[in-house]
Amino acid sequence: xxxxxxxxxxxxxxxxxxxxxxxxxxxxxxxxxxxxxxxxxxxxxxxxxxxxxxxxxxxxxxxxxxxxxxxxxxxxxxxxxxxxxxxxxxxxxxxxxxxxxxxxxxxxxxxxxxxxxxxxxxxxxxxxxxxxxxxxxxxxxxxxxxxxxxxxxxxxxxxxxxxxxxxxxxxxxxxxxxxxxxxxxxxxxxxxxxxxxxxxxxxxxxxxxxxxxxxxxxxxxxxxxxxxxxxxxxxxxxxxxxxxxxxxxxxxxxx
Amino acid sequence: xxxxxxxxxxxxxxxxxxxxxxxxxxxxxxxxxxxxxxxxxxxxxxxxxxxxxxxxxxxxxxxxxxxxxxxxxxxxxxxxxxxxxxxxxxxxxxxxxxxxxxxxxxxxxxxxxxxxxxxxxxxxxxxxxxxxxxxxxxxxxxxxxxxxxxxxxxxxx
Numbered sequence: 137x138x139x140x141x142x143x144x145x146x147x148x149x150x151x152x153x154x155x156x157x158x159x160x161x162x163x164x165x166x167x168x169x170x171x172x173x174x175x176x177x178x179x180x181x182x183x184x185x186x187x188x189x190x191x192x193x194x195x196x197x198x199x200x201x202x203x204x205x206x207x208x209x210x211x212x213x214x215x216x217x218x219x220x221x222x223x224x225x226x227x228x229x230x231x232x233x234x235x236x237x238x239x240x241x242x243x244x245x246x247x248x249x250x251x252x253x254x255x256x257x258x259x260x261x262x263x264x265x266x267x268x269x270x271x272x273x274x275x276x277x278x279x280x281x282x283x284x285x286x287x288x289x290x291x292x293x294x295x296x297x298x299x300x301x302x303x304x305x306x307x308x309x310x311x312x313x314x315x316x317x318x319x320x321x322x323x324x325x326x327x328x329x330x331x332x333x334x335x336x337x338x339x340x341x342x343x344x345x346x347x348x349x350x351x352x353x354x355x356x357x358x359x360x361x362x363x364x365x366x367x368x369x370x371x372x373x374x375x376x377x378x379x380x381x382x383x384x385x386x387x388x389x390x391x
Numbered sequence: 392x393x394x395x396x397x398x399x400x401x402x403x404x405x406x407x408x409x410x411x412x413x414x415x416x417x418x419x420x421x422x423x424x425x426x427x428x429x430x431x432x433x434x435x436x437x438x439x440x441x442x443x444x445x446x447x448x449x450x451x452x453x454x455x456x457x458x459x460x461x462x463x464x465x466x467x468x469x470x471x472x473x474x475x476x477x478x479x480x481x482x483x484x485x486x487x488x489x490x491x492x493x494x495x496x497x498x499x500x501x502x503x504x505x506x507x508x509x510x511x512x513x514x515x516x517x518x519x520x521x522x523x524x525x526x527x528x529x530x531x532x533x534x535x536x537x538x539x540x541x542x543x544x545x546x547x548x
Contacts, residue, residue, distance in 0.1 A: 328509050329493055335486045335517050339479055342444060342452040346521060353514040382440055386433060 325368045327356050334371065337378045344378025347371075411497060420498035434462050453478060453525040456538025475538045478524050482517055 138147050142159035152161055330352045338345030351371035355364045411419075439459075444452040456475035463472035473480055489507050496504045528536035 328489075328507055331509055331514050331517075332486045332489045332493070335482050335521075336490065338521050339454040339457040339476070339483055340440065342454050342521075342525070345454075346518070349514065349518050349521070353518060356511060356514060385440070386430065386438065389438060390429060390433060 324365050325372050327352060327368065330368060330371055330375065331356075333375050333379075337375055340382045341378035344374050344381070348374040348378065411500075416498050416500075419494070423494060431465055434458065435465055450529045451525075451537055453521050453528075455528075457483070459538060477536065478521065482520065 140147055140154040140159055143157040145154055145156040147154060147161060154161060334345050334348035334352055348371040351367050355367035358364050442452055442455050445455055457479050460472040460475035460479050492507055527533040
């Protein structure tokens with residue numbers, strides 16, 4: 137049984153006014169707006185509300201791409217072991233194995249088959265272009281020799297590949313630093329010793345000493361391993377000549 | 392464990408600890424002091440080197456006077472030595488100390504001496520100093536940089 141909202145007197149269905157107090161009973165309800173209608177009606181809602189302040193995120197270790205082309209046994213990698221990450225930061229090592237990927241993904245195989253069946257018109261015009269496109273870095277995981285190790289060791293990403301000849305031209309100049317064969321890296325003369333030797337030699341044989349010094353400085357500056365090797369060996373020859381020129385007379389006088 | 396292994400591994404620079412064999416270390420350990428001793432003895436007994444650049448051009452090279460400076464040092468006259476070749480003191484002595492350090496590192500790897508690392512600017516600074524010295528000591532206004540000058544030897548003036 138409904139009652140009058142004004143006086144509480146019971147009222148009957150269909151009654152428009154209260155018989156006791158005369159209050160209007162069938163007042164229209166407040167309209168229910170949808171979100172868009174309310175936004176149109178209330179301009180204050182249209183103001184940009186600042187969201188919650190982002191939390192201070194933990195420092196993520198910087199990821200570096202090291203083209204470790206000579207395997208994990210290079211001297212530089214071995215000399216500076218990466219710090220062990222904290223237990224909380226450890227992430228499972230991710231290894232992409234191309235064979236398992238191919239077997240597990242039937243849909244991917246179907247897509248590949250569809251691509252082969254209906255090739256791109258541009259590729260159809262130039263079939264070699266398709267081969268070049270397949271050699272791009274984003275599809276290197278398909279190569280059987282490629283491995284990707286996730287950021288398990290101190291957040292460093294190590295990309296190793298045995299067949300890297302096609303990547304050498306794609307990488308920038310700085311990445312060629314570790315391309316010197318390990319045999320050459322072992323034979324590279326000590327830069328510090330060469331520098332000291334060349335400075336001392338300028339006191340006895342100026343020309344040889346200065347040439348050796350210039351070449352050593354150049355070798356210290358360059359990032360190319362092969363160039364560094366050549367420069368240091370060239371400087372070494374100059375220094376040996378300069379030293380011999382002044383030591384031999386001394387030895388001849390001595391004996 | 393890995394660090395301990397990397398200490399034993401040859402560094403590949405030809406002078407790292409443990410990279411040289413025992414006979415090589417013995418040869419350098421005995422040969423270098425003997426060579427220095429004989430060289431000093433030779434200098435003190437009237438030995439000397441002629442400067443080819445000086446003979447050919449008549450100009451001073453940056454090393455002119457270093458032999459006389461070495462003799463003066465061996466005889467205990469550092470000021471006189473500085474008068475002959477100031478660059479020998481500026482660059483030669485620090486380099487001599489570094490060379491001695493390298494010698495100790497090579498001959499006595501058990502000492503575990505750290506490898507001296509020269510900053511990138513060291514070589515360039517040395518080169519600029521040597522070239523400037525070479526140029527200036529041949530100019531008339533900078534004759535005090537030439538050997539035999541009496542600036543640092545008041546007793547001779």
